[in-house]
Every structure is written in structure tokens, then in C-alpha cells.
Amino acid sequence: MKKILSFVCAALLVAGLCGCEKNLIPEIDLANNLEGSWEKVYPEGVQDAGLVIWTFSAGNGDPHSWVLSIYVSDVLAGDSEAKYIYEQHQNGYPGIGSSTPELYLFEYDHDFMQEDRTAAYTPAARYYVKECSKDKLVLQRGEVNVDGPNLIESNVTFRRMATYYK
Numbered sequence: 001m002k003k004i005l006s007f008v009c010a011a012l013l014v015a016g017l018c019g020c021e022k023n024l025i026p027e028i029d030l031a032n033n034l035e036g037s038w039e040k041v042y043p044e045g046v047q048d049a050g051l052v053i054w055t056f057s058a059g060n061g062d063p064h065s066w067v068l069s070i071y072v073s074d075v076l077a078g079d080s081e082a083k084y085i086y087e088q089h090q091n092g093y094p095g096i097g098s099s100t101p102e103l104y105l106f107e108y109d110h111d112f113m114q115e116d117r118t119a120a121y122t123p124a125a126r127y128y129v130k131e132c133s134k135d136k137l138v139l140q141r142g143e144v145n146v147d148g149p150n151l152i153e154s155n156v157t158f159r160r161m162a163t164y165y166k
Helices: 002-019
Strands: 036-041 050-057 067-074 078-090 101-107 125-132 136-144 156-160
Touching: none
Parallel strands: none
Antiparallel strands: 036 050, 036 156, 050 067, 067 078, 078 101, 101 125, 125 136, 136 156
16 A cells, blocks of 8 residues: 555656746747737726827847837827837846746937947937737836937736738
8 A cells, every 4th residue: 555655655756857948938039029010908898099009120130220119099189100219128038937038119310329338328228128929019118218208108018910922
């Protein structure tokens, strides 16, 4: 009886360890999933009277050509558009608990070559990327450094827009 009990305990221990093999923190792959157009998803019960689309384009691969276009269509306020240069940043190492990807947004006419490096590299906004899959993007704004009205959202969830080819 003691041998059977020991065998059952060992089998349960092995099964438990195999179940823990899966990474509890989902891998966030900005390089393969971020580029494209994303439509804002409003929380359930919120009446939306417009459309918000963020489009990330990597340009020619040069980080200073990575452009985020924000388009907002509002029934009352009309249409607005803004452009930012974006930069991806990874803290820590992917797959390890403290690794949270970030997106930095810079003004579109941002001068990266200024002599005053503090002014040259101050982002207009910083976002923590909570999720970035093929279909869903979740951003949490960490800070914003823009005076006056702007199209930079706070915490926001997006769904990928379908791409149609002619």
C-alpha cells in the first residue's frame, strides 16, 4: 500500500510540474504584431459616436521613419488627424516577469539631432504595452508631455482592422 501511495504522489508531482511549464506571462511580440491599423474598442455600455484608428507603419526600417497616424472621427467635433514618430523599447528580457514593452511617441517634426539632448529625446507620450497579439492591442499610458489639446488617449484597447486588397 505504501508503494502505491508513493507512486501516486510521484505521478501527481510530475503532472503538476508539467502543468507549470507554460509561461504565465504572455509573450508580447511588437516586432511582428504592431504594424498595421487598429480600431479603438469602447468599454461595454459606452456610447461611441465616432471612430478612433491608430496606424503604425515601420517605413523603411529606420527607427526615425516609424510613424503612428492617429485618426479620430467624431460626430460633434468632426475629423482630426495627428502623426507621431514612435519607438519601441523593451525593459528587461522577454519571457521574464519584469519585462514590459513600452512605446514612446515623439512629435512628428521632432528634431533628433539637436545639441540639447534632453529636449531632443523627450517623448510626447509613453505607453506600457499590456498586450499585443495579431488581433488585440492594449496600451496603458504612463505619461504625457504635451501641452494643450491632443489626440493621445489614456488607457486604451484596440482590435486589428481587416485589410482589404483590391
